[in-house]
Amino acid sequence: MYLQSRRTFLKGAAFSVAGVAIAKGVFATDAVAESIENSKFTNTPDTISFYPNQSEWDNFQELDGDDWKRGGIERHGVASAENEDGIQVNNFMLVPTVCSNCEAGCGLTAWVNKDTMTVRKYMGNPLHTGSRGRNCAKGYAVTSQMYDPDRIPFPLKRAPGSKRGEGKWIRTTWDEAMSTIGKKMHDTLKVGDEISKKSIMYHVGRPNENGFGHRVPHSLGIDGYNSHTNICSAGARQGTIQWANDDRNSPDWANAELIFLQSSHAADAGHYFQQSAGLIADARKRGAKMVVLDPRMSNSAGMADLWIPCWPGTETALYLYLANRVLHEKDKNGDDLVAHDFVKEWVNWDRLLANKEYLQKMVGYGYISKMPAGDTYEDFIELVKELYAPYTKEMVIRECKLEGMEHKLDALWEMYIDAGDKIATYIWRAGPIAHRGGWMIARSAFLSLVVRGALRGDIGGTSFHHWHEISVAGKGDKATVAGERPAKVDVWNELAWPPEYPLSSYEMSHILPHLLMDEEWQEKWTKKGLKVPKKLSVWFPRMYNPVWINPDGFRWIEALKREDKIELSFNLSPTWSETNWYCDYILPVGLAGERNDQQSTPSKPEQRIEFRQAVLRVAAEKMGWKAKDPTRATLEAHMKYGLGEIWEESEFFPNLMVHHVDPDGSLGIRKYWASKKDPSRAVTVPEYFDAAMSLLPRLKETADKMYKDEEFPVYSYMRDHGAWTEKTNVYKPQEEELKVDSEYVYAHGKKYAKHHVKKDQFGALWVEHDGRKHSIGIISDDKVLAGFHTLSKKLEFFSEWFAEWKWPEYAIPIYPRNESEYKKMEHIVTQVHHSFMKAPNEFALNTVFRLPYNIHTRSVNSKHLMEISQNHNPVWIYTKDAEKLGIKRGDAIRVKVTDTVSGLDSGYFVGMAVPTEATRPGVLACSHHAGRWKLKDSVSVPGFEHKLGIMGVGAPRYDMTNDGKVGTLKPVEGIKPRHDVWQFKEYNKDLDNIWWDGLSGAWQNAVAPSHPDPIAGNHAWHLKVIIEKAKADDVIGDIYVDYENNFKVYQAWRDELTRPLDHTDKLRRPQHIKRPAVPLSNKAYAVEIKA
């Protein structure tokens, strides 16, 4: 009908309503454009470590980087109306924030261009005393993550009528999502019974904040928090809990004489690494030595003074050997090497010697030949001398398979002794998370520090994180109607804390899908009297990609697809991920510069907090913009300035709770999230975080002075500075004297009437409250000291409670002394022990090392990070092992996974072999942090050859099959140059320059069965594998998984190795050790198991 008569359109004049009622109405005036002020031009910086003074951050001009290439201002002058060819001047506002890629929480400044309201770059924050203005590759990549070409721009909802995993999505709104989710949560909680309080689960991947996330389930009155910790670090934490009832250690790198590392963690890839690496570099410049125990020559090992490639999982023997020598040998002056002053005062040897029943057991186990002669410290020293005498150099050489490397043990000994008590370490991932009994590695590593006095927390030594970390993000209660913390929760969720694992360090997250689908297990415990949930009403992960990162990924897919097991799911996810495909909603949340969190990282002996911020909102507010709804300011700002409908939890949850979960307050939840200032609405970011961070007295005092005219002075201080150091030089905190006056003893922020405080025979002070006994301090030389966090207030060489909780044989640092003890002590022998390797093609696979430029899942689509990390994940194989098997560089090999508990095979992945001297004989290495996949490239754009991308920079496309028993992946197409990008052009100019295909890795996590450690509960990551050359049709990246077998492997580890709760138990778990994250009442802890 080309062309219609113009007259036809005149009918438009006769519409029943006017255009104004039809049009959307998207044009208005804008305050921002008018508020840009003149600011002075900044000339050439003097040094490259240049940061403007904080007072200039609101209004800082900088010459444009591109223009510098044209010869600088000398040649062209500064651009202006009259001088069009001059150098461009950028009007920046620097808004401080915090990196959200890893747990280190390094300081960042977002350089917001005030003319375009875009972030041009992220740099460091010099006011952050941990990161000191520096960042790793991931920090500088935040810009590329923020303006990711495949960024999810708005909430997506599974298309009605489609099934989970079909990949059919429609756009929805945050309001619709909140309404649906809130109603489901409301209806679940309204039932009010025990099961309902176990039916909602918040599953947090990387928290990167200190307590806000815990507050979510806590305020809902549910035991509904789950984490990723048991695939990350729970092994090390278990060892630390037993020694110090603390979560992790905290070294003083900068002042150490020996940096004693197990794995590349700390120095080149792991926890707090960028901050730690800088401090370690400072120490080494000063002359400190560095030793790395690692079967793989990591970057750290490569530059260390000494690399010791123990057989993975046997390091315990080496640490006990060091303790043995310290106990038996003298220094050059003939004095003991043992730090007697420290050990005598701060180790609980007295309780061991007083426990005759346990000593008898030690005799029975053959640990010692006879009962100690008496109860003195000297008797203890004699006992441990005998206990550790079997851990000789010869034994270590044999056990750790260090034949030919005897000289390395001699060199280690010299460095270790020369360092005195200035030994700093960070025992975290690697060994402790890789092995069954990995926690004992931590236990024994700390023993080697204890005997030298290096765990005193003094200068240059090692301390504990509690004293170096500040967690107030969950404590903004004063800004809410309730004005106080929610009550303790009365129920215990078996899906996160099953009765087989009463001592697990953290939630049994990696077997959540197994527990959900294991109806036999549910039935068993139901019959024994527990109320075990059979399904979840709402499951919502945050910054987490469990499908991909957990072992047995196909089991996760099965569980997530089951709408009868997980009725509603949504992922609070900043990026596309494998998990997103199987959820009902994908709700895009902010990255480093798009959210508000209080974080604190114990990277040095100080107490510090940092504040992550939604930088576009902050910049706009400083320029006069006001949100229409102050409780949704971040969302509004992100939409206004073209980032998309990106929100954040600290606005989402308050709105969800107040308006949708408990709109009328009848569930008792609303008051914890409604604003005290205006109870009709949710609490705002400034209100909440001002209240939370005001709990730091020095910060509050400073902020009140500097921002006395502001409504939220502490918030304002943190908004403008981004970091605050409350206290420096936090050393030997256990030796701090408690305040005592004529009536009270003051401890942990509480005061106790003196007549209620009882001293026991070992000097510990006890009080009773909440219906149980707590130790609050210890008497030493007539002083009342704070002590450690343990019940004894000392470091616990002997973990008395652990012995009582069914594991007496492991209540002291110990390890099999000979082959005959491997089976007897199987709970602390790695599943990849060399005794399991029989044929020349049987290997231990070292999976659990990080790549320094990647963070598990969020970095997938940063071109900057992908470019430097691609092709870095082959299967490392020792040169001579490869020769024997006829394997050459680049060969595709099948890596078949087999379980040493059940004897079952899991399937295989096909990797690319790279023979190298940088892994030890018998041990392969392949990081489980690579091998991302997607099933669709998204969709074609009709009429154009290019496609919209899903993880288009970092994940190749695969075909998947899975039938409930066997799952496979096969690569279809690698990553290609991009011409189809539609977002953020200015930031993605070079996406046509992609030269990697990403096809060098495989999704090995799916092949790995869950190996739940019987005690710490963590997944023991390493695998026994059998390798062979790939078959004709195999390609690198193929996986074949028998996940029916994997289910049996999980059951075998659970049923053959654990010591579950039984009818003799009255408690779910010892009450004095941490049970993150929701505080539970005595009622929740109480248990009755039917015989």
Add this chain to the structure above:
Amino acid sequence: MQDNLLTEQSARINIYALISRIMMNEVDEKLLELIINDENILSFFPEFFKWDKRQGMSNKDLIEQYLNVDFTNLFLLHMIPYESFYRREDQQMETGGDNPVQTLYNSFDFRVELDEARVMAADHIGVELEFMYKLCESESKALVDGEYKIAGEIAEIEYNFLKNHILEWAPIFLLNMKSEAGTALYHDAADLALEFILSDFEYLSQLKENSFSYEKLGRKNNGH
């Protein structure tokens, strides 16, 4: 002349408002009711008028099961309704404050609110069409006030914006949209928009021939 001009302007305002609204966001029940109940509007959607699915369903179901799914495919997933995507050689899109069309709006003191629009950039087809709507509205006010010279100047802006922006890409997009549409409503909307902007350009070209002078044009038309 005045009455004819104002009728013409009123039609232009309303049609730009209608097509910009349809292209900008998902249809809601209010809009759908308006389309169905207003015979003048409905006459612009001939296939939709006949569409059998429309007869047997509630408006809510129609929207949720068909129209919104089609909108998602056409405007969010499969196609890219942004000028920069069509016009740049690298087929990338300029989001946020760097978008040149946004600069153009700014220069006429129109500030686009991307959050209201729920779009990623100022050169979205819905926003560009609403810009035309705003210009027509201004032009109409000037005509009502007898300010013919100003009205002519605004018409020149409209002409240039159509010529230099909308016509440079929207026809291709709308043809694609028409062929990819899965529902009669969006099929007809593409057709309507395409026909209308071409026709409107003809109309503005006539004005241009008369140096954007309504007096001249009026004299000429009267002469015929």
